[in-house]
Amino acid sequence: MSKTPVAELIDAERAQFTYGADYNPEQWAPEVWLEDARLMREAGVNLVAINIFGWAQLEPLPGQYDFSALDAVIDVLHDHGIGINLGTGTSSPPAWLSYQYPESLPTMSDGTQRAFGGRQAFCPSSPAYREHSVKLVEQVARRYGSHPAVKLWHVSNEIGCHNAHCYCAISAEAFRGWLRGRYTTLDALNTAWGTAFWSQKYAAWEHIQTPRLTVSTGNPAQALDFMRFSSDELLAQYRAEETVLREHSAVPVTTNFMVTAHIRNQDYWAWAPHMDLVANDHYLDNRLGAVREELSFAADVTRGLAGGGPWLLMETATSSVNWQPRNIAKSPREMIRNILTHVARGADGISFFQWRASLQGSEKFHSAMLPHTGEDTKVWREVVELGGILGRISDVAGTRVVSDVALVFDWQAWWATDLDSHPTGDVKYLDQVHRVYNALLAEGFTVDIVAPGASLAGHRLVVVPSLYSVSDADASNLSDFVAAGGHAVVTFFSGIVDEDDRVITGGYPGAFRDLLGVSTEEFFPLQPTDELALSNGSTATMWSERVHLRGADAVTAFESGPLAGGPAVTRNDFGSGVAWYLATNLDPDGLRGLLATAARRAGVELPLAVPAGVEVVRRAGDGVVFLFVINHTDVAFDIAAEGTELITGDTVTTSLTVPAGEVRIVRHTTETESRETL
Incomplete structure (x- = not known):
C-alpha cells in the first residue's frame, strides 16, 4: 500500500x-539548463525526474565515476526551487557492460540473443x-541521499518493459532456483505441472529449462x-536497489509501473507493497477501440494498487x-481532460515524458x-494552464x-487466460475486463x-469478469462476501x-459453482459471425454453455x-446476498442493463444522469x-450541483x-451530502 x-x-x-516531467539535461548544452528552469517555474513545475538514463554519463568506463554534470543540474534545479x-x-x-559481459544480454524465446542498443539490454x-x-x-x-532537493527516489525505469522474459542459460539456472523455493521437491513440481502428460516428467532439476519455443504447444x-x-x-532487482537507497537516505522510494493495455509482464499486486508510493506511466493507446475508457480503467487500477489512496502519474x-x-x-483541451480524469480517479501528482522534446534518438x-x-x-499554453x-x-x-462497486482484476489470471489450447481463442482476458x-x-x-482475495468491505457490488484461474482461498473470499449480504456478478470462463x-472437476464454473448455484457440463464457443437471440430481446456472441440450475433461477x-x-x-440467493452468472457474452446494451439491475438490487447509489461521454x-x-x-x-x-467551482x-x-x-x-x-446536489 502507498x-x-x-x-x-x-x-x-x-x-x-x-x-513536472522527465528531464534529460544530458541531451542539452549547460546554457539551456537555466532557460529550462525559468520556463519550468513559469509552467508551475515543482518536481522533475532526472538521471533516468544516466549510467553512461556517470560511469563512462567501469569504476570511473563523473558526477560533475549531474551536480551542476541538481544545483540549477534546487536554486530555482524545483524538487527532484x-x-x-x-x-x-x-x-562497456555488454562488451565486457556479453552473457548479460537478454535471450529471446527462440534462443537468439539481442545486441546492445535501444534500452534495457x-x-x-x-x-x-x-x-x-x-x-x-x-x-x-551516497552522494545525493541527503540532498534537500531530492524528494523521491526513482528506481530504474519502466522495469520489464522490454526485457521481462529472458530465456538464456543464466535465467534457466535462476528459474530452477526459484522453482526449488516454490516446490522443494521434484515430485511436487511434477504434480503441479502435470508432467505425466506427453512424457514431460522431470527426474533431475538440471533438466528443467526456460520455456523456449517448442515444436508443439508447451x-x-x-x-x-x-x-x-x-x-x-x-522485483528482486528493484529490492536490491531499494535496499542500497535506504541505507543512505530517508527519501521515499518507488518505480514507475506500466498499468496499460499492451504490457502485462509484472504482477503488480505483488509489487505494490514494496513501494513507498505507487506511481504509474500511462499513454493513450489509439490502437484500442475504447481509448478514453482505457485511461479511466488504468487510473482506477493504479488507485487499487495504492490501496485506494492517492498515487502519482509518473509519465x-x-x-x-x-x-x-x-x-x-491530442485535440485542443484533450490533454487537460485526460490529466484531470487521472486526478479525479486518485492521482495527486502529474508528470509528463518529457520536459523538452528531444532532437535526436x-x-x-x-x-x-x-x-x-x-x-x-497549443501544447505549451495548455501546459501552463494545467499548472x-x-x-x-x-x-x-x-x-x-x-465508490461502492468493485471489479476483481488479476495479472496472473491474465497470463493464464491468454495461453493457447483453450475452448476458443476469442476469449482474451483484458478484453473481457474492459x-x-x-x-x-x-x-x-x-x-x-481489487485483487482476488482482497478485502471487499465497503462495497455493495463486486464484478468478476472471466477469472479463469483462481485459488480456493480467493474463491471463498467472494463467497463469504456474498453470504454476508454482498452482491456479485461473475461472467463466463471464470x-x-x-x-x-x-x-476444477465436477462441473464448471468450478470454484464458483456453489456460489452461483449452477453447473455447466459443456462449453459451446461460437463462430465470429454467430449471434444468439436471448429471451429478453438482447443478443450474445462468442460464447455459450450448457448450464444446469442447481438452486439458481x-x-x-x-x-x-x-x-x-x-x-x-x-x-442465485446465497446466504444473505445474491450472485449472478453470465454464461454468454452479452451485447453492450444487454451487459449494461444487467449490471445496472444488479447494482440497483445491491443498493448501490445510482449515478447522476448525464449524457454519454x-x-x-x-x-x-474531512x-x-x-x-x-x-x-x-x-x-x-447542465448538472445539479452546489458549492464552489474550483x-x-x-x-x-x-x-x-x-x-x-471542459472539466x-x-x-x-456539508455534513449531510444530498443526493440532489451531489
Whole structure:
C-alpha cells in the first residue's frame, strides 16, 4: 500500500499536487539548463525526474565515476526551487557492460540473443548486471541521499518493459532456483505441472529449462511459473536497489509501473507493497477501440494498487507518442481532460515524458511539455494552464475516491487466460475486463479495482469478469462476501482452473459453482459471425454453455442456437446476498442493463444522469466532497450541483453548466451530502 502521501513530497506542511516531467539535461548544452528552469517555474513545475538514463554519463568506463554534470543540474534545479525525483540510472546499462559481459544480454524465446542498443539490454538474472547496477546505486545514494532537493527516489525505469522474459542459460539456472523455493521437491513440481502428460516428467532439476519455443504447444503450468518467476526476478532487482537507497537516505522510494493495455509482464499486486508510493506511466493507446475508457480503467487500477489512496502519474504525453503505427496528436483541451480524469480517479501528482522534446534518438517525435516549436504552441499554453489549475485545486490533494462497486482484476489470471489450447481463442482476458468496466463506466458507476482475495468491505457490488484461474482461498473470499449480504456478478470462463492451471472437476464454473448455484457440463464457443437471440430481446456472441440450475433461477434464456431454451443469465440467493452468472457474452446494451439491475438490487447509489461521454467522479475527505465532471463531448450540458467551482472560482447554487470539452470541479462542504446536489 502507498505509505508516503504524494501531496506531501514537495512540502510536508502543505498538501499540493506535484507537477513536472522527465528531464534529460544530458541531451542539452549547460546554457539551456537555466532557460529550462525559468520556463519550468513559469509552467508551475515543482518536481522533475532526472538521471533516468544516466549510467553512461556517470560511469563512462567501469569504476570511473563523473558526477560533475549531474551536480551542476541538481544545483540549477534546487536554486530555482524545483524538487527532484532522482533516478538510480540503472534502466539501461552502458556499452562497456555488454562488451565486457556479453552473457548479460537478454535471450529471446527462440534462443537468439539481442545486441546492445535501444534500452534495457540486460538479462534480469545476470549477476554482472546486478553487481554493477548496485555499485552505481551505491555511488548515487551516497552522494545525493541527503540532498534537500531530492524528494523521491526513482528506481530504474519502466522495469520489464522490454526485457521481462529472458530465456538464456543464466535465467534457466535462476528459474530452477526459484522453482526449488516454490516446490522443494521434484515430485511436487511434477504434480503441479502435470508432467505425466506427453512424457514431460522431470527426474533431475538440471533438466528443467526456460520455456523456449517448442515444436508443439508447451506446458502451460511451466509457462505460468516462468511468468511468475520473471516478475519476481525483476522485483528482486528493484529490492536490491531499494535496499542500497535506504541505507543512505530517508527519501521515499518507488518505480514507475506500466498499468496499460499492451504490457502485462509484472504482477503488480505483488509489487505494490514494496513501494513507498505507487506511481504509474500511462499513454493513450489509439490502437484500442475504447481509448478514453482505457485511461479511466488504468487510473482506477493504479488507485487499487495504492490501496485506494492517492498515487502519482509518473509519465504521460502532452500530445502524441512515437511508438504506435499512427501517433495521433491530442485535440485542443484533450490533454487537460485526460490529466484531470487521472486526478479525479486518485492521482495527486502529474508528470509528463518529457520536459523538452528531444532532437535526436528514437523518441525525437514524442511530444513534450516544451515542443520543438517552442512556447507559441497549443501544447505549451495548455501546459501552463494545467499548472495553474493544479494550483487552484490543491484542496483535492490527499482526498480519496468514493465508490461502492468493485471489479476483481488479476495479472496472473491474465497470463493464464491468454495461453493457447483453450475452448476458443476469442476469449482474451483484458478484453473481457474492459467490456465489463466500460459497461459500468457507461452507466456512470465509479469502480474500485481489487485483487482476488482482497478485502471487499465497503462495497455493495463486486464484478468478476472471466477469472479463469483462481485459488480456493480467493474463491471463498467472494463467497463469504456474498453470504454476508454482498452482491456479485461473475461472467463466463471464470473459476475453471486452480493456480497450476489444473481443471476444477465436477462441473464448471468450478470454484464458483456453489456460489452461483449452477453447473455447466459443456462449453459451446461460437463462430465470429454467430449471434444468439436471448429471451429478453438482447443478443450474445462468442460464447455459450450448457448450464444446469442447481438452486439458481434462470433470468434470461437462449432463444436460438444449439442451447435454445437453456439458461443464459442466472441469479442465485446465497446466504444473505445474491450472485449472478453470465454464461454468454452479452451485447453492450444487454451487459449494461444487467449490471445496472444488479447494482440497483445491491443498493448501490445510482449515478447522476448525464449524457454519454461524460464522467462524474467524487473525491472526499474531512467533510468535503469534490465533484469532478468531465465532458468529453462537443456539447455543453447542465448538472445539479452546489458549492464552489474550483477552476473558474464561480459559486454554484443549484445548477452547473459544463462547457463542451471542459472539466468542472465543485467543492462542497456539508455534513449531510444530498443526493440532489451531489
